[in-house]
Structure formats: C-alpha cells, structure tokens
Amino acid sequence: MSGLTDRSWWPSTPAARGTVADAGLAALPTALAVALGVVPLGFLFVESVSPPVTLTNYAALGGSVYPDVMLRSLGIGVVITGICLTVAYPVTYWLAHRCPARYRLALLVSFTLPLWLNYVVLNYTWVWILAENGLVNVLLTETGLADRPLDLLRGGASVVVGPFALPSLSLGLGFVHIYLPYVLLTMYVSMERLDYRQVEAARDLGAGPVRVFRDIIVPETYGGAVAGALIVYARIAGAFATPQILAAPSEQLIAQVITAQFYDVLNYPFAAALSVAFLAIVLVGFGIGALSSDVRAELGRW
Amino acid sequence: MTSGSSQMTLRTDGLVKRFGDTTAVAGVSLAVEPGEFFAIVGPSGCGKTTTLRILAGLESPTAGEVELAGRDVTDRPPRDRETNLVFQDLVLFPHMTVAENVGYGLARDGVPEATRREQVEEMLETVGLSGFGDRDPASLSGGQRQRVALARALANEPSVLLLDEPLSSLDRTLRTEMRTELRRIQRDVGTTFLYVTHDQESALSMADRIAVMRDGRVVESGSPSTLYNRPRTAFVADFLGDANLLTATVQGRENGRVTVEAGGGRFDAAADTGVPDGSVTIVIRPEDLRPGGETLSGTVRSVSYKGAHEEYGVALDGGDSVRVRTRADGDVTVGATVGLDVLDASLVTEANTEDGE
Amino acid sequence: MGERRSPPTAEHEQPAGRIERSVDRLHGGLAAVVNGGFFRVTVVSTAVFLYLPVVVVAYLSLSPGSQPSIPLDGATLRWYGEVLTDTRFVRSLATSTAVGAVTAVAGTGLGLLAARTIVRGRLPGWVRAGVAMTVAIPLFVPTVVVAVGIGIAAGRVGLGFGLGPVLAGHLYWVLPFSTFLIASRYATLDDGLVEAAHDLGADGPTAFRTVTLPLLWPALVASVLFAFALSFNEFLITFFLAGSGVTTMPLEIYGKVRIGATTFLNAASVLVLLISGAVAAAAASLEPPT
Numbered sequence: 001m002s003g004l005t006d007r008s009w010w011p012s013t014p015a016a017r018g019t020v021a022d023a024g025l026a027a028l029p030t031a032l033a034v035a036l037g038v039v040p041l042g043f044l045f046v047e048s049v050s051p052p053v054t055l056t057n058y059a060a061l062g063g064s065v066y067p068d069v070m071l072r073s074l075g076i077g078v079v080i081t082g083i084c085l086t087v088a089y090p091v092t093y094w095l096a097h098r099c100p101a102r103y104r105l106a107l108l109v110s111f112t113l114p115l116w117l118n119y120v121v122l123n124y125t126w127v128w129i130l131a132e133n134g135l136v137n138v139l140l141t142e143t144g145l146a147d148r149p150l151d152l153l154r155g156g157a158s159v160v161v162g163p164f165a166l167p168s169l170s171l172g173l174g175f176v177h178i179y180l181p182y183v184l185l186t187m188y189v190s191m192e193r194l195d196y197r198q199v200e201a202a203r204d205l206g207a208g209p210v211r212v213f214r215d216i217i218v219p220e221t222y223g224g225a226v227a228g229a230l231i232v233y234a235r236i237a238g239a240f241a242t243p244q245i246l247a248a249p250s251e252q253l254i255a256q257v258i259t260a261q262f263y264d265v266l267n268y269p270f271a272a273a274l275s276v277a278f279l280a281i282v283l284v285g286f287g288i289g290a291l292s293s294d295v296r297a298e299l300g301r302w
Numbered sequence: 303m304t305s306g307s308s309q310m311t312l313r314t315d316g317l318v319k320r321f322g323d324t325t326a327v328a329g330v331s332l333a334v335e336p337g338e339f340f341a342i343v344g345p346s347g348c349g350k351t352t353t354l355r356i357l358a359g360l361e362s363p364t365a366g367e368v369e370l371a372g373r374d375v376t377d378r379p380p381r382d383r384e385t386n387l388v389f390q391d392l393v394l395f396p397h398m399t400v401a402e403n404v405g406y407g408l409a410r411d412g413v414p415e416a417t418r419r420e421q422v423e424e425m426l427e428t429v430g431l432s433g434f435g436d437r438d439p440a441s442l443s444g445g446q447r448q449r450v451a452l453a454r455a456l457a458n459e460p461s462v463l464l465l466d467e468p469l470s471s472l473d474r475t476l477r478t479e480m481r482t483e484l485r486r487i488q489r490d491v492g493t494t495f496l497y498v499t500h501d502q503e504s505a506l507s508m509a510d511r512i513a514v515m516r517d518g519r520v521v522e523s524g525s526p527s528t529l530y531n532r533p534r535t536a537f538v539a540d541f542l543g544d545a546n547l548l549t550a551t552v553q554g555r556e557n558g559r560v561t562v563e564a565g566g567g568r569f570d571a572a573a574d575t576g577v578p579d580g581s582v583t584i585v586i587r588p589e590d591l592r593p594g595g596e597t598l599s600g601t602v603r604s605v606s607y608k609g610a611h612e613e614y615g616v617a618l619d620g621g622d623s624v625r626v627r628t629r630a631d632g633d634v635t636v637g638a639t640v641g642l643d644v645l646d647a648s649l650v651t652e653a654n655t656e657d658g659e
Numbered sequence: 660m661g662e663r664r665s666p667p668t669a670e671h672e673q674p675a676g677r678i679e680r681s682v683d684r685l686h687g688g689l690a691a692v693v694n695g696g697f698f699r700v701t702v703v704s705t706a707v708f709l710y711l712p713v714v715v716v717a718y719l720s721l722s723p724g725s726q727p728s729i730p731l732d733g734a735t736l737r738w739y740g741e742v743l744t745d746t747r748f749v750r751s752l753a754t755s756t757a758v759g760a761v762t763a764v765a766g767t768g769l770g771l772l773a774a775r776t777i778v779r780g781r782l783p784g785w786v787r788a789g790v791a792m793t794v795a796i797p798l799f800v801p802t803v804v805v806a807v808g809i810g811i812a813a814g815r816v817g818l819g820f821g822l823g824p825v826l827a828g829h830l831y832w833v834l835p836f837s838t839f840l841i842a843s844r845y846a847t848l849d850d851g852l853v854e855a856a857h858d859l860g861a862d863g864p865t866a867f868r869t870v871t872l873p874l875l876w877p878a879l880v881a882s883v884l885f886a887f888a889l890s891f892n893e894f895l896i897t898f899f900l901a902g903s904g905v906t907t908m909p910l911e912i913y914g915k916v917r918i919g920a921t922t923f924l925n926a927a928s929v930l931v932l933l934i935s936g937a938v939a940a941a942a943a944s945l946e947p948p949t
Contacts, residue, residue: 021781023786026773026780030794032834035827037800037805040808041796043811090698090702091701091705109943110706111709116935116938118891118892118932121912124912125716128712234799255801258803258804268814275804275808279800282801360857386859389855391851393851393855395852395870406861410861
C-alpha cells in the first residue's frame with residue numbers, strides 16, 4: 001500500500017476543533033453547577049470540622065435532642081413515602097389501564113397540577129381544614145358528633161411505632177398533599193408501560209386481584225415506585241416549611257434544627273456538621289436504592 | 303447524459319478508517335467516472351457505509367485521500383463538498399414541509415426565495431411529486447418519502463450523489479419500482495450516483511459499475527455482467543448470486559480458457575486471471591447447468607418448484623453436489639439419474655482483494 | 660325435565676353444583692363491585708384530598724371580615740382588593756415574577772447547553788457523565804443541605820446576601836430540571852438530521868438554528884414554564900440567601916402564615932395559586948405530558 005499517507009498520529013482537525021467548541025459550551029452550566037453545588041458542599045465539610053480541625057461538632061451530634069430529631073425526620077420520611085406509594089398504586093393503575101381514554105389526560109393533569117403550585121400556600125390551606133374553627137371541626141360540632149373542637153392542627157404528640165415516629169395528623173396530611181403528586185407522576189410513567197395483556201393473561205389463568213397485584217403489577221412497576229420514593233424521601237426528611245407550618249411543637253425535624261443553628265444561633269460549624277451527617281445518611285439510603293439496575297434505568301428517565 | 307464541465311470524478315486513494323481497535327475500512331481505492339451509476343455492494347459490516355460517510359465528509363479517514371475533480375477534499379467539512387448524501391433512514395426534516403426540505407440546500411447556498419421555489423417545483427417534478435410541496439413529510443408513503451429525500455439531495459446540484467441503501471426499508475414491489483425510478487432520475491439529471499447496498503440484486507439491476515467489498519476492502523470491481531458472469535473470486539461469485547463452487551484440476555489451457563476436470567466430468571472454463579497449476583476452484587451458475595446433457599451425471603436429491611423455474615439438488619457421481627436451475631417442466635423426480643451439460647464456467651481464485659493479497 | 664333420565668350420581672350432585680356456581684357468581688359479582696368501587700373511591704378521594712383544601716381557602720377568601728368563620732356570613736371580593744393594593748405583597752409578587760422570568764429564560768439557556776453537552780457533546784464519555792452528575796446534585800441532596808451550603812459559602816466568600824445570590828441560587832435550582840427536560844427531547848433527535856443539514860451546506864450554527872432548535876422548541880417552552888414555576892415557588896434556598904433586603908412572594912406568604920391565618924392571606928393564596936395554575940395550564944395545553 002504505497003499511496004497511503006498515514007495521518008493517524010495527527011488529531012484530525014475538525015474533530016479536535018469540535019471538542020474545544022463543545023467544552024466551551026459545556027463550561028457555563030458546569031461552572032454554575034460546580035460553584036453552587038460542589039463548592040458549597042466542600043465549604044460545608046470544611047466548616048463542619050472547624051475551628052482549625054476538630055471533631056467536636058460531630059461529637060455534639062450525639063447529645064441533646066439531635067439523635068431523636070434525626071431519627072424522627074428519617075422515620076417520618078419513610079412513613080409519608082409509604083403512604084404516598086400506597087395511594088399511588090391503585091390511583092395510577094386505574095388511571096393507566098381502567099380510566100376511559102378521554103378523561104385520562106385531564107385527570108393526569110389535575111393529579112400533577114399541585115407540582116406547579118406553591119407548597120407554602122398548599123400547606124397553609126390545611127390550616128382552614130384542621131384549625132379549631134376549620135371545616136372539620138365546624139362539621140363535627142354542628143352535627144353533634146363532637147361536643148367541642150378536636151385538637152387537629154399541630155396537635156397531639158407523635159406516636160412511635162417501632163423505629164418509626166408517626167407524624168401528627170396535620171403534618172402528615174400536609175406532606176402527603178405536596179409529595180403525592182410527585183409519586184403519582186413517576187408511578188404513572190411506569191404503570192403506563194405495564195402491558196395490560198399481562199394482567200389479562202394472569203386473570204385468564206385464574207389469578208385473583210391480590211395475586212395479580214403481587215405477581216404482575218408490583219414486579220413490573222417497582223422501578224417507578226423506588227424512583228418516586230427516592231425523589232420524595234430526602235425532601236420529606238429534609239423539609240423545613242411544612243413542619244414550620246403544620247408540625248406539633250414536639251415534633252421538630254432536622255431542617256428546622258439546622259436552620260435554627262444557622263439563622264438564630266449563628267453556629268455555622270454545628271449547622272454544617274448536622275447537614276453533613278444528614279446528607280451522609282440520606283446518601284447511604286440512596287446508594288441502597290440505586291443498587292438495582294431497574295431503579296437506575298427509571299431514574300435515568302428523569 | 304449531460305456531462306458538462308461541472309461533472310467531476312470522485313477518486314479515493316487508500317482510505318483507512320479505524321475505530322479504536324477495529325478497522326472498518328482497510329485501504330479502499332475507487333475511481334468513479336462522471337455521470338456513472340456506481341454501486342458499492344457487500345455484506346453488512348464490510349465497511350461500505352463508513353466509506354460512504356468518509357466520502358460525504360461525515361467521518362474523517364484515519365489515512366488516505368478523497369479527491370473530487372482532482373482536488374483533495376479529505377479535510378473539507380461536508381458543507382464544503384459537492385457531494386450530497388441520501389441517508390439510509392432518509393432523515394427528512396420533520397418540522398419542514400416537503401418543499402422546505404427540498405429547498406434546504408438551495409437556501410444554504412443563498413438562492414433567493416423566488417428562484418428557489420421554481421427550482422424546488424422542478425425538482426419535485428423530476429422525482430414525480432408535483433404538487434406535494436406543501437405536504438408534511440410524515441403524511442407521505444414510504445416511496446414518496448424516498449423521492450423527497452432524493453429531491454432534497456439533488457436540488458442543489460451536487461456533482462456526486464451518495465446513496466446509503468435508501469431502498470432497504472421498502473417492501474419488495476416498491477423497491478423494484480424505485481430501482482427503475484432511480485435509474486431514470488439518474489439519467490435525467492446526469493449526476494454521478496454512488497450507491498451503497500448489501501442487496502446484490504439492486505446493484506446488478508441499477509449500476510454501470512460495481513465494487514464488491516468485504517472486510518473493509520474492495521474485492522473486485524467491474525460491470526455487473528462481468529462480475530456476475532466472470533467473477534474472479536469465489537467470494538464475488540457467491541455474493542452476487544447462487545454459485546456452485548467445484549474443486550477442479552487443470553487439464554489444458556489456451557487463450558484465456560482452460561479445460562478442467564471436476565465433478566466427474568471434463569469441460570471448458572473461462573480463466574481471466576493467471577492459472578495456477580494443480581487444484582483450482584471453478585464456479586458454475588445453477589442456470590448454466592442444463593439437464594439432458596452428458597458432461598456430468600448424478601442423482602437428483604431434491605426438487606423445488608419456484609414458479610418460473612425449478613431447482614434441483616444433484617449429487618454428482620464425482621462426489622460434489624450442485625444446484626441446477628431450469629425451466630419448470632415437472633419431468634424430474636427425486637431419485638432420478640440426470641445428465642448435465644456445462645454451458646459456462648469460470649475459474650476463480652480465493653484471493654481476498656484486488657491487490658491479490 | 661331431564662332429571663329423571665340423568666344418571667343417579669349427577670342427580671345427586673346437581674343441587675350442590677348449582678349452589679357452588681351461584682356462590683361463584685355472587686363472589687365474582689361482589690369482587691367486581693368491590694374492585695370497581697375500590698378504585699372509584701380511591702381516585703375520587705385522592706382528587707378531593709388534593710383540591711378540597713384549596714376550595715375551602717378560596718371560599719374563605721370571600722369573607723367580609725378579616726377572620727372568616729364557617730359558614731361565611733356574606734361574600735365579597737374586598738380582600739382581593741386589599742391584597743392587590745398591599746405594597747409589601749405586590750412588591751414581593753413583582754420580585755418573584757422578575758426573578759422567575761430571568762431564571763426561566765437563563766435557566767433554559769443553561770439547561771440547553773448542559774443538555775447538548777450530555778447528549779451530543781463531542782467530549783469523552785466520563786466528562787459528559789460528570790457534567791450530568793454535577794448538574795443533578797440538587798435533585799439528590801436534600802434542599803436544606805444545599806441551602807445551608809450555599810448560605811455558608813456565600814457568607815465565607817463574602818458574596819453576601821440579596822438579589823444576586825437569590826438569582827444564582829434559583830438558576831442552580833432549576834438547572835437540573837431544565838437540563839433533563841431538554842435532554843430527554845434532545846436524545847430523541849436523530850443524529851442524521853444535523854448531518855443531513857451539514858451535508859446540504861449548513862455550518863454548525865446554521866444547522867443548530869434551522870434544524871435542532873425548531874425540533875427542541877416544545878421542550879424549551881416547557882422548560883421555560885416549569886423553570887418559572889419552580890423559581891416562583893422556591894422557598895428554602897431563597898430563605899437562606901435573601902438576606903433582609905429581598906422578599907419574594909413565598910417568603911412574604913410564609914411570614915404571614917407564621918403570624919396567623921386571615922382572609923387577607925386566603926385571598927393572597929388564591930391569587931398565587933391562580934398565577935402558577937395559569938403557567939401550568941399553558942404548559943398542559945402545549946403538548947400532552949409523556
């Protein structure tokens with residue numbers, strides 16, 4: 001092969017130019033994501049072991065109410081996520097496979113509309129349902145079902161079942177109200193992909209509703225369920241405004257404690273240590289969830 | 303053919319393309335004449351599409367050169383080449399009308415709106431889509447979309463049109479119809495066509511010349527009839543149609559012909575290449591074996607009716623098996639003894655490339 | 660009937676079989692009712708659950724008095740007038756709208772760049788994956804951690820607090836959403852489309868303008884609308900970065916909620932829900948969600 005001019009050692013010019021141009025285009029969003037994502041996490045870590053280098057901030061995490069607060073936050077995250085999934089399963093199944101096609105889009109839009117609304121406002125609306133002079137108490141007393149208003153808003157200490165702290169009624173409703181739409185959306189996406197003929201085949205072979213649910217629906221949609229759980233879990237456990245508005249005084253959550261340390265006590269190092277510890281626990285949870293390739297595929301869609 | 307001064311010759315010299323450890327193209331040299339319908343044919347993975355993409359400028363070769371009309375265009379981006387490509391999956395712009403698709407290249411060349419509209423309409427007429435300009439590509443049939451893709455690639459008058467198996471998605475009837483159409487359009491516009499396909503039937507029926515590729519190299523090139531009737535390699539013989547390959551011994555030679563002994567008989571075969579001594583391979587097309595002769599004899603093992611003709615599998619007395627194709631007359635039954643005449647045979651080599659490597 | 664001619668065994672079994680069959684039928688019918696009813700009840704109560712509180716607040720926003728009581732003793736739009744003439748609320752609404760608009764457009768632009776990098780960038784695979792992961796951080800790190808981190812960093816670097824940091828924080832917050840919204844559309848575009856444009860004589864920017872951009876358009880509009888909604892509603896990051904000078908609508912509402920529930924707040928809430936509801940409606944009318 002005499003006529004060959006070998007240029008393999010030379011980076012072909014257009015390709016090299018393309019790489020440089022694309023790196024330039026990538027720079028702006030990446031710089032923003034690094035400056036406000038990676039750098040602050042670094043600051044957070046450095047702050048958490050200051051002054052100079054110390055672990056006293058982390059040691060302090062073990063004291064006072066902090067372990068309780070942390071556990072309560074995580075527990076409430078689990079409970080609310082579970083409630084959202086329990087509601088989302090039948091609703092999205094019906095929507096994807098039973099709902100008359102002409103209503104489907106309108107219903108899907110109305111179930112996911114709250115994603116676009118302000119959650120501070122949505123949380124506030126529950127005040128008028130649960131307050132002493134709210135809708136429920138007015139109905140109860142007017143109909144004589146109760147002789148005096150019940151303590152529904154920010155009332156009742158949280159009940160602890162095993163490792164999980166149950167949220168108070170108003171906090172639970174407020175959380176489900178703003179996070180259910182996220183779970184409905186992720187679950188709907190994977191419910192829609194479930195081939196309904198599988199359900200029919202199982203029925204044809206004599207499976208009852210429970211078997212169909214266990215053998216067909218759960219395995220086929222579990223990726224969507226875990227993805228939905230991952231999306232809302234950290235937000236529930238790390239919520240600030242919702243507990244500020246709807247939680248009982250006895251059920252402080254971690255974000256409230258962190259914010260208080262940052263804003264009121266001005267103890268940055270301790271706020272940072274709390275944040276880092278909380279982040280570590282959440283990320284470990286994510287790591288376990290993301291181990292499944294189904295879940296990774298599902299999250300990849302987001 | 304309107305071969306004017308704008309016509310150019312496409313030439314490549316020792317094109318090589320490596321992707322990591324795999325070599326997709328391993329030294330392809332081609333020369334395409336102005337106004338020619340040239341086909342590159344080969345099995346999938348032989349490097350034909352990569353070669354085409356290098357010609358279009360969509361890939362840059364690891365080594366080698368591409369020349370258009372004597373000018374080296376190897377490093378020119380696709381927009382600066384007077385070649386246009388008809389993509390395998392067409393990739394019509396879904397957000398544009400048929401007319402906007404066809405006029406896209408003209409708009410990039412800065413052709414003013416009014417002229418452009420005229421030229422687009424003319425082009426649509428050429429491909430048989432008059433009046434389809436305002437349609438949405440998605441509303442067209444498969445064959446119509448092919449025509450739009452063709453019109454779009456031809457509209458700004460490239461000197462060479464590259465076609466990457468554009469007919470592969472069509473059903474059989476439509477494909478046959480489009481072949482005739484492609485040939486007609488090529489004659490009408492006089493543009494050089496370079497057509498890449500794995501379908502030897504398309505290549506044989508349309509092309510003026512064919513290059514057969516395998517493993518990144520050109521194995522043989524020539525006119526369809528030469529390649530079909532006088533293949534020089536077993537690979538080309540087999541790839542371009544059904545072939546009986548028999549091992550033979552050379553008994554005598556003169557003027558490009560040899561007398562060989564194969565399958566228990568003795569007959570003549572064409573030998574365009576040098577003839578080695580001893581054992582050689584010869585190819586006989588199934589239709590070149592005529593029952594009722596006496597050169598070879600054997601037993602019919604299978605008969606399959608194909609409509610216009612019949613095919614027999616015959617176990618020759620000399621040991622080999624051959625396929626025989628003849629007009630259907632229903633006379634032959636399995637188990638019968640049959641005598642065969644050899645109407646035509648060619649001696650082939652097993653060599654892989656034109657360079658004789 | 661045929662009973663007499665039937666074999667004795669069949670005669671014996673028939674009543675039992677009939678009962679069994681009718682029990683089966685009853686069971687099946689019951690199951691169908693329970694099934695159908697179960698789904699209907701769940702779906703309807705979910706819808707009621709999501710919207711009843713909003714309806715109640717809308718109803719209570721019509722109260723003549725500043726402290727509504729159920730049932731209302733009259734209906735008036737007076738408090739909407741109060742809200743719209745309240746300087747603090749109107750200013751916070753203007754701030755949120757302005758921040759939202761800038762964030763929506765700039766965030767979508769940045770999202771487009773990031774999406775292009777992730778889906779089509781002529782860069783090594785690990786670089787593209789790295790960009791995707793970095794952009795996705797706020798999706799997986801709890802918002803309070805992001806907010807404290809940015810707050811501490813802003814304080815330590817000396818950037819301080821105010822409108823600039825709020826804008827940066829909002830851009831950062833919407834970036835993953837717009838990026839992945841646009842990227843999912845980008846990924847469906849055939850590479851060949853841009854190659855075809857180049858082949859027909861378009862240079863890079865022209866191919867982008869004439870082919871890529873129009874095909875991405877629905878995703879870009881959706882991104883602008885969703886980014887606006889995200890920014891308009893964002894609370895926690897703003898809470899940490901706003902300082903004393905800047906008050907966005909969610910901060911203003913939050914402050915009032917902490918003081919107490921009033922008809923004024925109900926009317927303000929309804930207005931806010933109407934604004935973001937209108938943005939959502941615009942998005943829904945664009946293209947059915949997939």
